[in-house]
Amino acid sequence: MVVTLKDIAIRAGVHVSTVSRVLRGKETQQVSPQTRKLILSIAEELSYTPNLLARAFRLKKTHTIALLIPDISNAFFARIARSIEIQSYNAGYTLVVCNTDEEQAKENQYLNSLKSRSIDGFIIAPVQDSKQQIIDLINNKIPFVLIDRRFDDLETNAVISDNEKASFYATEYLSRYQHKRIGFICGRKRLYTIKKRLVGFQKAVKQFQLDDNPEMIVGDGFTIEDGFRATQKLMALEHPPTAIISSGNVLTIGIMKAIHERDLSIPRDISLVGFTDSFCVPYWNPPLTTISHPLHQMGHEAFELLLKHLQAKETLAPRQITIKTKFHERHSVDQPKIYN
Amino acid sequence: MVVTLKDIAIRAGVHVSTVSRVLRGKETQQVSPQTRKLILSIAEELSYTPNLLARAFRLKKTHTIALLIPDISNAFFARIARSIEIQSYNAGYTLVVCNTDEEQAKENQYLNSLKSRSIDGFIIAPVQDSKQQIIDLINNKIPFVLIDRRFDDLETNAVISDNEKASFYATEYLSRYQHKRIGFICGRKRLYTIKKRLVGFQKAVKQFQLDDNPEMIVGDGFTIEDGFRATQKLMALEHPPTAIISSGNVLTIGIMKAIHERDLSIPRDISLVGFTDSFCVPYWNPPLTTISHPLHQMGHEAFELLLKHLQAKETLAPRQITIKTKFHERHSVDQPKIYN
DNA sequence: ACGTTTCCAGCAATCGTTTGTTCTATTTAA
DNA sequence: TTAAATAGAACAAACGATTGCTGGAAACGT
Numbered sequence: 001m002v003v004t005l006k007d008i009a010i011r012a013g014v015h016v017s018t019v020s021r022v023l024r025g026k027e028t029q030q031v032s033p034q035t036r037k038l039i040l041s042i043a044e045e046l047s048y049t050p051n052l053l054a055r056a057f058r059l060k061k062t063h064t065i066a067l068l069i070p071d072i073s074n075a076f077f078a079r080i081a082r083s084i085e086i087q088s089y090n091a092g093y094t095l096v097v098c099n100t101d102e103e104q105a106k107e108n109q110y111l112n113s114l115k116s117r118s119i120d121g122f123i124i125a126p127v128q129d130s131k132q133q134i135i136d137l138i139n140n141k142i143p144f145v146l147i148d149r150r151f152d153d154l155e156t157n158a159v160i161s162d163n164e165k166a167s168f169y170a171t172e173y174l175s176r177y178q179h180k181r182i183g184f185i186c187g188r189k190r191l192y193t194i195k196k197r198l199v200g201f202q203k204a205v206k207q208f209q210l211d212d213n214p215e216m217i218v219g220d221g222f223t224i225e226d227g228f229r230a231t232q233k234l235m236a237l238e239h240p241p242t243a244i245i246s247s248g249n250v251l252t253i254g255i256m257k258a259i260h261e262r263d264l265s266i267p268r269d270i271s272l273v274g275f276t277d278s279f280c281v282p283y284w285n286p287p288l289t290t291i292s293h294p295l296h297q298m299g300h301e302a303f304e305l306l307l308k309h310l311q312a313k314e315t316l317a318p319r320q321i322t323i324k325t326k327f328h329e330r331h332s333v334d335q336p337k338i339y340n
Numbered sequence: 341m342v343v344t345l346k347d348i349a350i351r352a353g354v355h356v357s358t359v360s361r362v363l364r365g366k367e368t369q370q371v372s373p374q375t376r377k378l379i380l381s382i383a384e385e386l387s388y389t390p391n392l393l394a395r396a397f398r399l400k401k402t403h404t405i406a407l408l409i410p411d412i413s414n415a416f417f418a419r420i421a422r423s424i425e426i427q428s429y430n431a432g433y434t435l436v437v438c439n440t441d442e443e444q445a446k447e448n449q450y451l452n453s454l455k456s457r458s459i460d461g462f463i464i465a466p467v468q469d470s471k472q473q474i475i476d477l478i479n480n481k482i483p484f485v486l487i488d489r490r491f492d493d494l495e496t497n498a499v500i501s502d503n504e505k506a507s508f509y510a511t512e513y514l515s516r517y518q519h520k521r522i523g524f525i526c527g528r529k530r531l532y533t534i535k536k537r538l539v540g541f542q543k544a545v546k547q548f549q550l551d552d553n554p555e556m557i558v559g560d561g562f563t564i565e566d567g568f569r570a571t572q573k574l575m576a577l578e579h580p581p582t583a584i585i586s587s588g589n590v591l592t593i594g595i596m597k598a599i600h601e602r603d604l605s606i607p608r609d610i611s612l613v614g615f616t617d618s619f620c621v622p623y624w625n626p627p628l629t630t631i632s633h634p635l636h637q638m639g640h641e642a643f644e645l646l647l648k649h650l651q652a653k654e655t656l657a658p659r660q661i662t663i664k665t666k667f668h669e670r671h672s673v674d675q676p677k678i679y680n
Numbered sequence: 681a682c683g684t685t686t687c688c689a690g691c692a693a694t695c696g697t698t699t700g701t702t703c704t705a706t707t708t709a710a
Numbered sequence: 711t712t713a714a715a716t717a718g719a720a721c722a723a724a725c726g727a728t729t730g731c732t733g734g735a736a737a738c739g740t
Contacts, residue, residue: 049452049455049456050456051456051458052453052456052457052458053393053396053397053400053402053456053457053458054397056393056397056457057393057394057396057397060393062393064436071422072412072418072421072422072425072437073415073418073419073421073422075413075415075418078412078413078415078418079413081412081413081437082411082412082413082439085412085437085438085439086439089438089439089446089450094436094453094454094457095436095437095438096404096434096435096436096437097412097421097425097435097436097437098425098429098435099422099425099426099429106429110429112389113392113434114434115389116389116390116391116392116393117392117393117396117434118391118392118393224619224623250619250620253620253623256623257623278620279564279590280590280593280618280620283564283593283596283597285625
């Protein structure tokens, strides 16, 4: 049978509160050395382990945090998850993983269910169809950190990467190679990160006086097929782009496929820069010039921030942390033909 | 404040047990229609949600399961995890994800910590340095299902894929293309799946009278670099293989890199078959002929099996489920040059 | 009219831990 | 010597939900 404080108390001939104090009590009350030694030895002998469920119930602290992300089988979030898991393990927290599939209803359901399970804190990549449940978290004073996305008009903890700057820089980089017509393949436009990348792109288009034909911005979806079709659409324009920025991961494969199927070559005929985090990118043909997110660091910062809030006595002021992205120069960008 | 049964009881002028029976009680005892209606309406009005922590404590059922895998950022396990998460969500279970990093100590620590949190059941890709903690689970009658790996001498629930057959078939396939010298790049030899693949490979080598030089079996590790080095080792042999089987995922990129760096071409100079599950494999150059695991199905079966055990009144007999792998014929296999 | 059954709801214990309060000896101070 | 201080440990309530048991009243049968 499983050993409880009571079992130890009976064996030691003391009261269970005394046992509790010895085994757990912050030294708020004294216990004589011999009693302490006795209890400790009996606990050892019976190999007592505290019932964490009972403790959690009593203390209203489960030492559990939940991670809400769109999809754990998406490498981007899997790596964030991994980084968070490592730390929660080290900090003695249990990690619950929830996939929202970018559906607000699922996010809401999860949040409600997890709240009634008294989860201590949340790390959330919010769906952002609504912000009500986030406001509820604030009102209920439940500690949480947003990751990858935030609400620009809500003062919450958040760890995001600087997609706008990254996109601006990628565009600037291409314009330095004399590209004037740059296509931008979005993925899903309604996502926070994509919106920011678009803003950065458009700012650069203005600043460097590039072709700002709205038809240069295409795509809605992250699959290979989506990338393929978006690229076809770009290539079918009267003045097709000489360079493409891919705002997605898997997406990019479809782009390359479409380019190759037209018997065009990267970067000779068309240049390509991707927001692409896959480890195999450097081994593609050609190795792709990409922007990558320091996912490990994002997870790290998010957990650390959450932990601070969990351990704080009083409510802390929310913090926004922006992580710099990295630009990896490889071999998918060259000057457009006309300049060669 | 958060609403409890007591609050409702007071408002309704009844005892909390009555409230509990109305809101939750399997109709083991009758409650008059008017009382029921009153309680229901008050519960609705106060928007009562049960404290699942208290219930879990009382009932010793947390409605939580844990998934122990080597690494969630490994796409193989991420996809299994995803499939399990979908179902646990649908079944009303919360999923805790734990990474063992193939370290027995971590697996043990997790198992202990989770046991004291009264997790209902486990799905485990065991590290297999030891089987003691699995035996403990059996003895403690804690429901669990092994996944991807099992102990051949332990009667437990398990969902695995048929690596031996798959490997045998891949070898047979290559031998049909007249390959006589086939290299096998392992990944980590001590893993259950790898051992099985080796067995299948060696059986086929015997049966089809291929070169059974033990130097044809190389590699120890799953990184790109590991694959690169293993391939170099194979190519440095006096009689290098005309075909390679890759028993890994990322690994395979290293193999291709090593081949291309020698200015050899796949499949003209060397054929390649991989146990490679990445979605982008069809878009590689050349598209790789692979064996894939029905990961979604594995996760599905594993959860279903676990659920059966969780819901069963008495202890069920353990079941082993073996899932067929899939062979995808693409363009990385041809006859060796000598026959062309 | 009295005994038996049925219906409905309250009572109380319980799960294991934590922690403020109380109690009893013993020590210390005056 | 007596009052006050202190150490050490027991007491008891509490967290919220569940459930076997008890009991009163109404309904039913003979």
